[in-house]
Amino acid sequence: MTQVKCPICDKPMNFQARxxxxxxxxxxxxxxxxxxxxxxxxxxxxxxxxxPEDFHEENEGE
Incomplete structure (x- = not known):
């Protein structure tokens, strides 16, 4: 059996299959x-x- 908690409400969920x-x-x-x-x-x-701030300026021609 797998036990996890809902990431939103923390409700425990127990299940055998997803x-x-x-x-x-x-x-x-x-x-x-x-x-x-x-x-x-x-x-x-x-x-x-x-x-870096000048990254786009250096790579404009590519």
Whole structure:
């Protein structure tokens, strides 16, 4: 048996097969939509690269 917690509401989820939780890793469609809304609202961000200030000027011709 696998035991995990929903990343949104921390509800424990116990299951044998992933097919038992179609919205995995979320416990419900509600939590899945909350997560999506956070991405759309830019509450989550992926770290990008820090390029030097003149990076684009040096590479314009390529």
């Amino acid at each position: 097919s038992e939780w179609p919205d995995f890793p979320f416990c419900s469609l509600r939590c899945k939509r909350i997560d999506l809304g956070r991405w759309f609202g830019e509450r989550y961000k992926l770290q990008g690269h820090d390029y």
